Amino acid sequence: MKFKFSATVFAILMCISLIVNAQTKHKSKSAAKAPVNSSNADASSIMAGKKVFVQYCLSCHQADGAGVQRLNPPLIKTPYVLGDKNKLINIVLKGFSEDVEINGEYYSNTMPAHDFLKDQEIADVLTYVRNSFGNKASAIKLAEVTSARAAIKK
């Protein structure tokens, strides 16, 4: 009787841990493999954006978007990448050098302004970043970059 009881407890415990394990695994998998429900236009923007990224951003933020310890921040699920689009566009247009905490770390390098990029290139590269390295967020449209640039000029 007692043996049965403890065996049952043990079995239940094992089951719970298995389920918990399986669930966490399932969660991370589904996050990584979220269906990309973007239109064809977005897909071509992502492709064009990758070229811009390789040329202008990769050397600092690295090919996997993971950045460099203490110097250049990651572009993986940060509040800047996934957050307010206008703020994000402004980071590329104006550069970024503030002593801000990004996902628990500080980064001391200076991001130069990339205002020499065309509006379409900025829309593409940010759409690429927002849909790479495990990120999943809506595309940045050409019109959004154009109006952000106009707002700076005023």
Added chain:
Amino acid sequence: MNKRVSFIFLLSAFLMIGLLSFKLIKGIEGKSNPEVPNAGLTLPAGFNAAVIAENLGGTRHIAVSPKGDIYIKLDRPRNGKGILVLHENAGKAEVKTSFGDYGGTGIAIKDGYLYASSNKDIYRYKLNAANEVISPDQPETIVTGLLDRRAHNSKSITLDNDGNIYVNVGAYSNICSEFDKDKKGCPILDSAGGIWQFKADKLNQTYANGVRYATGLRNVVGLDWNQQDNQLFVMQHGRDQLHGLFPQYYTDKQSAVLPAECMYALKKGDNAGWPYMYYDHEQHKKMLGPEYGGDGKKEADPKFIDPVAAYPGHLAPDGLLFYTGSQFPAKYKNGAFIAFHGSWNRAPEPQAGYFVVFQPFKNGKPDGQWEVFANGFSGSPENTASGHAVHRPCGLAQGPDGSLYITDDAKGSVYKISYKK
């Protein structure tokens, strides 16, 4: 009978859970495996390495007192303390005390004082006969108000034998282009991009009291006073982005190794030429920077000083130590150890570095080819190539018995290297 079986059953279940969670905790804390020989490092024959402390925080530079106590500067304070004092016992070092409410990089012991720097100021603490800090909460401020504009803000320090302290003030820029748009001359060199000399015992000095000892140095983290030559030696971090900014002149591959990381022997008034030039260690030439009319072929104004040794680009020399001990074989005596923190600006080429180099010296000057002395900090060749190094060497110090200490500011480990015939 039943009772016994169930007891054993439960016990083994608990044991299993216990073991599993222990493994998990171990994994999380990143404890090193004592069974890995030489703490995972590869070293020349006869040398061995041990991790004597770990998980200390952002352990930057390190100094070991004549009594063997280890002083370490943290890049950011932990629990409000930015200087750790470790006491070594039977192959392990334990944190004895901690003090100093500021982060930073520099730390040095000289003539009865401990010197330490934040990213703006230099402080000193009087030591007692046992080389212990007497009043940890009452440092004297030696230098104050050095520029901290985030980029290249480490204030590394070393002292000479004539009562002076030398401090690096890094340029808060890659190549000054944002401050020198009309190419009239980089204006930030008046207060950055060089080495400043101050009196080691005068309080509250500012730029106005110091001497700009050498200029045209983009960023120096590793520096040391050479006792044989009685001269200051520094390691410069060379510029980034040759290909990114000038794809017409430099390929990805060239940009991954250029420009050299240079070792300079400095005299008062020297100019190493940043941002106007860089050193090409393959052509052995000082090259005119592309921002100032260069194209990868034009040479720079010869008025700028030559480096005394040069290393592949982007490896980030963060620690320099002249070895004066007698424990290591004779060839190491008065030679230089250099801690290369490891690259990032080689991308898309594979990253490199994350090792400690030995540079042979003769009569106070580099003599012969440098060699990798301690390798394997990154954890694997794949980690090195991707730049995801587990450990990154930063600070170097020599113990009273001639052992070499290396800090790792990624995981907060301290390595001790010793030699046995």
